[in-house]
Amino acid sequence: MESIHISLAAEKITEWAGIPITNTLVTSWVVILVLLILGLVVGKNPKLIPGKLQLFFESIFSYVLGLMEETLEDKKLAQKFFPLIATIFLFIFTSNLLEFIPGVGSIGFFHGEGGEHTEFTPLFRSVNTDFNVTIALALISFFTIEIAGIAVLGLLKYSQKFVNFKAGVMGFFIGILELVSEIARLISFSFRLFGNIFAGEVLIGVMLFFLPYVAPVPLMLYEVFVGFIQAVIFSILTLFFLKIAITDAHEAH
């Protein structure tokens, strides 16, 4: 009986110019391609009286934009940051959905010397089960938030949020705490997404190993839900932190 193979790191398929081409990288290309095709189809010739697909995207966009306007309390800022939030959501959600397409994780090839040492490498692997992807997303979110904070408040005012001598010892320590939590966001962002999706993947893998028929279905449904929720959480948290970053600490009190 073969054992369940679980690898935290994405498997390397081949190497090109010193860059390891991992299966998650391949899958992320697929995700990007799918989104681009969808985007081109919908955005190429949008009609005033929308079709079903256009309506679907429009309703998502108007909901997200409304939420952003409500949160940021600024229409211009909301429109400025909308592409980022929307892309984060679309990218994560599509990646998490793609995980359930048959073939992802099962199409691949064997390598090694045969026998005991033969290893199976799937060609595709859910994008967010690669820590590189989630940390990349976290970094994008992190830098966007910091840059937005500096751009809106100015460097001096923004840095005073973290290095604060005016409000006494207590204020200083609160500033340091803010700084730590700012950095910790990087970790929480990346590990939350990675952990949730990876755990779901492993759970389904184990289920498939022991009870291959029917039993994984409710789990997969649940994982679709988790995939959606994680996409929402990632984008909404980015939005909230953005709001915190661009809000003047003194005005807020």
Next chain:
Amino acid sequence: MEQIVTTFGINSKLLVIQVINFGILLFLLHRFLYRPLLKLMNERQEKIEQGLSDAKNASAELADASAKHAEMVAQAKDEAREIVDKAIAASEKMKDGILREAEEKSREILSAAEKQAQEETRRVVEEAKKEVGAFAILAVEKILHEKVGEQEERHHIKKAIHE
């Protein structure tokens, strides 16, 4: 730390590639999906607002027009009644005039006729008188003549006898 990096397969090149990939996706989606779609949504919203305000204006105008219409109808009714009243009054007046005129005329005609009749009768009577007089004279003459004749005869006879 080293172990974490190898366990999770963290690779700086891959990380950078993922960031770049995401950036490209963001750019292209922004260019080809978000911008046209949001623009269209804005346009549609404007169009809907325009349409709503147009509809509002139109209904206000309609109310205005119907009010004006009712007013005009009422005015026209009033005018029509006035005209009818005037016409009735005028016709009444005319009727009176015509009647009076007719009465006068008839009276005139009547009096003229009466006068004529009187004249006629007077003339007839006069004529009759004349004629009757003539007849009477004639008759008297005749009678006298006859009597005179007899007497003359007698006279003549007497005369003759006497002689």
